[in-house]
Amino acid sequence: MVAVIERGVLPTQAEFHEAITRRADRWYAACLRITRNPELAEDAVQEALLSAWDKRSQFQQDARLETWIHRIAINAALQLIRKNRPGVFEPLEEDLADHDSSPVTDMENLDLSDLLAKAMRHLSDFERVCFVLKHLEQWRLTEIADELNSNVSRVKQGLFRGVKKLRGSMPDIRSL
């Protein structure tokens, strides 16, 4: 726990607005990669902003406000898919691809590149989240395991399967 006394000034309303103007698109994109659902991604950013505002006394001055909110948004996105789809982060024992087309199948509204979006469709939720958190968000494996209530070994397996599928999907994507 970090003492208020060591920090000093709190982020202001104006600084929150500034952070939104500068970075909300990235928060949303990151949440979209996690949820694959535009509504859930927007909800995650909204929840993250409110949570960050309420907990701004915990913000450490040596961090960047937008980075702090980004992290909260990722956590909010993970919580939302967990809430919407209980058990979603239970890794499968078998290396099964997730062919469930919901909730976004056509990808037309996604802001991800076609390459990543199409390749990601071959991953299960667990594999996708492990890959996104590791590769794009650069979380430690232990952090991912903690957040997903899993363990490092399972997260590694999820990541390996995800990477394998992504590599396997590359020839098809190149030909598109």
Next chain:
Amino acid sequence: MNDDTLTLYFYKDGLTPAERRDVQSALDNDAELRERYARITTTLAQFDVTDSAPLPADMLARFHDSIDRAARSEQQRASKLPPQTRWSPFAWGSAVAAALVLGIGIGLFAQRDQVPAPGINTGIVTIYPPAPRATSVAFERGLQVYLRDSQQELSGQPMNTERSAIALQLIRQNRLFERAAEEHNSKDLARVLRAFEPILLRLAADDISEREAEALQAQLAFELKVMLTKLGRNLSEETGPI
């Protein structure tokens, strides 16, 4: 050496230092492995997609609006003061109030002796120009009592149903101390007291869960303890124990 190990090596995570050294050594000595590793990294590099399209204006407006609403709601909570009669059951509330009076009172008493300059009547206390060190010590001692009582109460009992009212009362008292600190030219102290307010405001919120409330109470008690320690250290250095 399999691709999984090379993947972990690429991410610089999940391998022990010894394992990393083994991979590095293998890569240094095996051209075929180097080629395989290059294929993996090249493929993974294609997924370094962190760009994002601009958000629709209406969505961006909703994000901005959520902060404005949260700030407004917080201000409204802070502005509604609990009825005074609600405080009679709370011995600790009156103790804090007494400490407040003591803190301001000691400061003013010392100021009357030492500061002949004209003051500003705020309606609550008469505030004088920046005080000499003797006044600051008296003020800090009053503040110390206030903080100690608050800290003991926060860590000693659950606030439960009266949480909102207690938090609002603390906010009011905290603001008085903050203003007094400003007038005593203790900018750092005022800033620290100001930093307590969001925690107290959150504690006053209706939608707070018991778990979050307990965590915030614990945090506040901790912050108060830290502040008390620092204040105690300052005072003992200047004047010896109380």
